[in-house]
Amino acid sequence: MPLLFPLLLFSNVYYNVVPMATASSKIESQGRALLQWKATLQTQHLLNSWTFETSPCNWTGITCRYLLLHPHLRATTITRIQLGEMGLDGKLETLNFSALPSLRDLNLTANNLHGSIPAAISSLSKLISLDLSHNNQISGSIPSSLANLTRLERLHLNGNNLSGTIPREISRLSNLQSLSLSQNFFIGPIPSVFGNLTKLNFLYLSGNNLGGSIPVEIHNLVNLKEFDIVYNNYITGPIPASVGNLTKLNSLGLAGNQISGLIPNELGKLVNLKELYINQNNINGHIPPSLGTIPLSLGNLQGLTDLRLLNNHLSGSVPDEIANLKNLIHLDMSNNSLSGNLPQDLAKGGLLEHLILSNNSFQGPIPINLKNCSNLVRVRLDRNQFTGDVSLSFGVHPHLYFIDMSFNKLSGTLSSSWGKCLNLTSFEISGNMISGPIPFEIGQLSRLQRLDISSNNMVGEIPREVSRLSYLFYLNMSNNHLSGTIPAEFGNLASLQFLDLSSNNLSGTIPVQIENCLKLSMVMLSRNNLTGVIPFQLGNLNLHDVLDLSDNLFTGEIPTQLSKLTELQKLNLSHNELVGGIPSSFQLMRSLTSIDLSYNFLDGPVPQNNIFQKAPIEWFIHNKGLCGEVHGLPPCAPSSWGSRDKKITHRLKVIICVIIPTASLLFLLFLIAAIILPYCKRKKHTATETAEAVNGGIFTIWNFNGKEAYKEIIEATENFDDKYRIGVGGCGTVYVATVSSGETFAVKKIQKIEDQASEQAFRNEIQALTQIRHRNIVRLYGFCSTNQFNFLAYEYMERGSLGAILRSERAIELDWIKE
Secondary structure (H helix, E strand, O other): OOOHHHHHHHHHHHHHHHHHHHHHHHHHHHHHHHHHHHOOOOOHHHHOOOOOOOOHHHOOOEEEEEEEEEOOEEEEEEEEEEOOOOOOOOEOOOOOHHHOOOOOEEEOOOOOOEEEOOHHHHHOOOOOEEEOOOOOEEEEOOOHHHHHOOOOOEEEOOOOEEEEEOOHHHHHOOOOOEEEOOOOEEEEEOOHHHHHOOOOOEEEOOOOEEEEEOOHHHHHOOOOOEEEOOOOOEEEOOOOHHHHHOOOOOEEEOOOOOOEEOOOHHHHHOOOOOEEEOOOOEEEEOOOHHHOOOOOOOOOOOOOOEEEOOOOEEEEOOOHHHHHOOOOOEEEOOOOEEEEEOOOOOOOOOOOOEEEOOOOEEEEOOOHHHHHOOOOOEEEOOOOEEEEEHHHOOOOOOOOOEEEOOOOEEEOEOOHHHHHOOOOOEEEOOOOOOEEOOOHHHHHOOOOOEEEOOOOEEEEEOOHHHHHOOOOOEEEOOOOEEEOOOOHHHHHOOOOOEEEOOOOOOEEOOOHHHHHOOOOOEEEOOOOEEOOEOOHHHHHOOOOOEEEOOOOOOEEEOOHHHHHOOOOOEEEOOOOEEEEOOOHHHHHOOOOOEEEOOOOEEEEEOOOOHHHHOOOHHHOOOOOEEEOOOOOOOOOOOOHHHHHHHHHHHHHHHHHHHHHHHHHHHHHHHHHHHHHHHHHHHHHOOOOOOOOOOOEOOEOOOOOOHHHHHHHHHHHOOOOOHHHEEEEOOOOEEEEEEOOOOOEEEEEEEEOOOOHHHHHHHHHHHHHHHHOOOOOOOOEEEEEEOOOEEEEEEEOOOOOOHHHHHHOOOOOOOOOOOO
């Protein structure tokens, strides 16, 4: 007995030590396999915790589990490897999968792994989840041996470069609940044997090159919650009516294919459906009422939150039953042929965020329930035929960032409430019949980037508050009835790239502050009443596309600074009143494809570069005297450009030669006057009047107070009243004027005409009468010239004129004899 006890004790020690050693060597062999794989990676530093000195169970991304090998024995083994989004760079082929028989979860998503999926991965017989998604560089085909992983519930290979056909063997993975093969390069049909995967909840096949039709066996996937085959491009045929059996579906994505036929009424059975994407296909016909009705036999779709029918060939009207979808958040029916009025109860749930109905033929008013949708984010109603007052359908929408209602038949005015939609980045309502002024509250939209209110009936001035929109890069107010001037504050729009104010009634000048808008690429101000000269500051901009100032009233010469716009493609200065020549520096504008200078008063030669020499005559017609190598223009005289330059140089020389001597002479005269003037003042009091004066009372030709005489004449004739008129001649009217001194004069009033000849005749008469002395010629006492008329003051003859006497009865026949 004493020997038996030590023997039994030794036996117990043996059985405890040996299995423990075996268990320890198992975890060590697994760790050794992982370290060997690490050594092949390009990014080993990302796994610094993986060393021989520490247990694999303490390494980054490794999870261990203690397995019971015997009632008294436990073993440690690796069950999970989770290294997603680590940035690992290497191949899967270098990993010894057979060393990891207990692995249940392998997650290597979002790394930089490359190469193919090795067939040896099938040795992971206990694997439940395999995620190799979003590595981008894993290529080749799916090995058919993958079907040996019969315990697999989750297989995600999406976001790689996998190719070939989808192996039918995957249908043997009967425990699969989630299968994602999207965003690869798979070809061929969707395997019909997928109908065997009856436990499947999620099937993602989008973004491949799959073709063929949707297999009818899909109806067996009764547990399916999400089915996504969008953007495969080659899936054809109709939507199988059997899809109606998938009553647990939350999301059905069929968009971006070539699916045709009608929308089956059976979709109305999908009572749990929240997202329906059948856009961008060839589906035709009408929208079935069953999508919105609540028939007892079909259930209802009131849980639907996302309905996308865009880019198909749908026609007809939208059924009123769509209004029953109270939980709709996203509704997109754009780019179809739908018509008629929208259900007025649409969006009555008030949850709508996205409403996209553009490019249809909808009519009638916009549903008024939109006014209560405070969560609106994006609205596109453009290119329809909506009518009615736009202000009735919208209110304050604090989350709205984009709205486009262009090209409809909307009327009414723009409400000031738009100024409270503070998240708006794009507001477009062009091509309607909106009237009234632009609300100044628009200036409160500090995030606005696009503003297009063109082609409406808007009136009034452009609010200066628009200049506060510091992010605005697109501004189009063209084709309205706006008046007033272009605000100088527009120079604050530092982000502006596109400016179109054409076809309005704007007046005044172009503000020079526009030179601060250095990002401008296109400026269109045509068909207004803008005046003044073209600011040379426009040449400081970076215009690339268009500068159109045509059909205005600009005067002066074309600024030579415009030639700095060397990247400009189109320049239109036609139908103005510009004078002078085309700057020769325009030949440096080599990017021009079009330049229209017609209907001005330009003269001189056309610049000598390719765009001008090949230009049509229409660009230059109706000017004063343009010439050059353009078909239809007369040739220029030799060295026209040189002669023009010489003329400019000659003018400068003449100016210099005239100004310098003149300035010197004036300075000399000033010195002489400063010396002589005091002496003259002293002599004035002692000098005697020696000049011979013509005695005429208040008038003398050589010495009289003109202002006083003018005042006397106006008062004496009561501003030339007809009662003082004594005669009318071919050149004026004669009045009698008795001044305060008692003297009487005959005043001849001559109406002033803007004619040099008439003015010269007046001066000639004065000169003749002041130089001639004859007893038979009446004496001239003085004259006055004003802006409205001229008058002469003569000696008054009481018996009238010679002509009057000859025509009267008092005339006596003269006995003159002609010899």
